[in-house]
Amino acid sequence: MKNVSCCGPQTKDTSDNLPCCTKQEAPEIGFIPSIVSRVSAEWTWMDYLGQIRCRVSSFRNSYTVKPGLYAAGNPDKNSDVFVSANYKMSFDILRRALKDINAWILVLDTKGINVWCAAGKGTFGTDELIKRIDASQLEKTVSHKRIIAPQLGAPGIAAHIVQQKTGFRISYGPIDARDIRRYVEAGYKATEDMRRVKFTVWDRLVLTPMELLPALKGYVLYALLIFFIISLKPSGIIFKDGLANGLPFFFLGFLAVLSGALVTPLLLPFVPFRSFAVKGWIIGLFFTFLGIKNITIATPTTAFYVFSWLFFPLASSYIALQFTGSTVFTGMSGVKKELRFAMPVYISTAIISFGLLVLFKLNQWGLL
Amino acid sequence: MGASVKYLANVTSLKFFSDTCTGCGRCVEVCPHAVFIIVSGKKAALSDKDRCMECGACARNCAFGAIAVNAGVGCASAIINGMVTGGEPSCGCSDAQNACC
Known part of the structure; x- marks a missing residue:
């Protein structure tokens, strides 16, 4: 041996x-x-x-x-x-x-x-x-x-x-x-408790790095896209402005990642409603609120606020929905039901959000 | 605390056919959410169907065909994968090809 x-x-x-x-x-x-x-x-x-x-x-x-x-x-x-x-x-x-x-x-x-x-x-x-x-x-x-x-x-x-x-x-x-x-x-006998799968806050915590990693990858793409859009000027691309004006977007986007991939999983049993999409949205709303309260926005246009309240909570919702793959109690029929409702919302929000970004830009350029 | 979290109600595809049940208790043994109970030592019964996560353990281990469930992964990205590729929902996370040894 x-x-x-x-x-x-x-x-x-x-x-x-x-x-x-x-x-x-x-x-x-x-x-x-x-x-x-x-x-x-x-x-x-x-x-x-x-x-x-x-x-x-x-x-x-x-x-x-x-x-x-x-x-x-x-x-x-x-x-x-x-x-x-x-x-x-x-x-x-x-x-x-x-x-x-x-x-x-x-x-x-x-x-x-x-x-x-x-x-x-x-x-x-x-x-x-x-x-x-x-x-x-x-x-x-x-x-x-x-x-x-x-x-x-x-x-x-x-x-x-x-x-x-x-x-x-x-x-x-x-x-x-x-x-x-x-x-x-006990003579090969499991108690009822031994037969029930647990999902403690510790169990959820150790799973969050693998939620955060893919979410952060998406975040990098999002940040680059925002950076590019914000930098666009009628006179060309000015990256200095992209960094300064993009800051609220970077910050709120990062909060949405934390909200969906870390906070929602950790607080899972305490967030109201059973749907993960709704749980993530609620926590996302809260974080968007905190973010907007705590950051100075250079150009506080209506388009920016509508975009923020629409996009970031739903980004958090989408990320939180991914956690269904890590939990011990979500079934396929339930997740399918959530997705049937949530996917059209996510897709249309993505499109509307992009439109709002364009509006935001036009506003900035003084074309509206 | 963790065990008390419940997912969506009235969605599970779990079906139990009492007629063919012999009360062997396998379903109670395998279910990680205590969906089944044995009623007065005779037959199984559903105690809390909404806890079912459709893992399929009960149906697979019922030698008498008394349980049916459309088993699958309750994972959003797997199901989105399935929607995109048109196939069965499949976790990318368990498709490692480079298995050592």
């Missing part, structure tokens, strides 16, 4: 063209001790760093472990088998939760995606689980027929079909890996 931090030894059916794997020798399948890597329950600083990088960047897209069977502690034929995804953060959270528990971990090939998302996609799925059980010769490794799959993997796994095909009976473990010990000690 070996200690392997990122990737276990290779199996035949996975790609092997990546640097972190190329140095591993390919062991033969079927000889149990050689295909199992032992893992520690402890996290190194690299594991912590990896988790942070996943939370703030696209690093998450290539943070994987090798699919296959792993040993946590010193498992034997009677030890439990836990199923996980090959997203390293999922795997790390499980192995940490198995501290002082001797168990097997069966890692499915979910293309580096976490359990819940992969289950929705079907990669954390019935077929893959059956294939992994066969490939790892689980029936020779353990003498029992029990598998503990994460509850959030259930959208991808038909437990009864896995049992039909392999003989292994799936019990769904608790949602939070930290409850695993209590679940096992």
Whole structure:
């Protein structure tokens, strides 16, 4: 047995063209001790760093472990088998939760995606689980027929079909890996509370960097466009003016990003109405109000105010609506319903806003 | 606190057919929002349908075909993606091709 931090030894059916794997020798399948890597329950600083990088960047897209069977502690034929995804953060959270528990971990090939998302996609799925059980010769490794799959993997796994095909009976473990010990000690019974997915303010906070990043990318485009439009003069492009006159637009736009990508997600349960578009709009209105109160506007025209009150709250609304993809309770039918109403509003607002900007310019030039 | 947030009411595509239910309790086990309960140890019942997020866990794990739901992602950008490309709603975030190992 070996200690392997990122990737276990290779199996035949996975790609092997990546640097972190190329140095591993390919062991033969079927000889149990050689295909199992032992893992520690402890996290190194690299594991912590990896988790942070996943939370703030696209690093998450290539943070994987090798699919296959792993040993946590010193498992034997009677030890439990836990199923996980090959997203390293999922795997790390499980192995940490198995501290002082001797168990097997069966890692499915979910293309580096976490359990819940992969289950929705079907990669954390019935077929893959059956294939992994066969490939790892689980029936020779353990003498029992029990598998503990994460509850959030259930959208991808038909437990009864896995049992039909392999003989292994799936019990769904608790949602939070930290409850695993209590679940096992209670005789593989999860309390009602362990079965409910939580969405605390901390859960929401760690998700906001990945809301802010794409929103800020959009913001840069918006700021460049505004800068260009504001700089346009009948006599040519004067960038000095673009910076000074564009300031209220930059400021209010930045507030809209904060409002939609950070404040609305954080205050989610406390903002009235259930629609994310409406929640984002309300917080956006508030921030637009704060912004307009606190900035000196060189040319306070009607066109500017109409533009601001129309555009910025709706920008916040649009950004907030994106958070539906990160929450634990929004369903497809609901989001579709929101979009049917919201998309026409967003599109027409974008067009009207552009028209207002033109009006604003014409006003500035004294042509109106 | 978090668990008490509710999304839009009366939109879920979740359907439960009591006739074929055997009361095995799998749906209660898999649902992350406690949409199902077992009534007097006999059959499942919907306790709070509006909490359903259409993840599809219950329908997939019901061996008796007593549950149907149009499962999918409740994600605006995925659904907009689907509208633009004309395909199924799909998260760009889980389409990583460069899976290590």
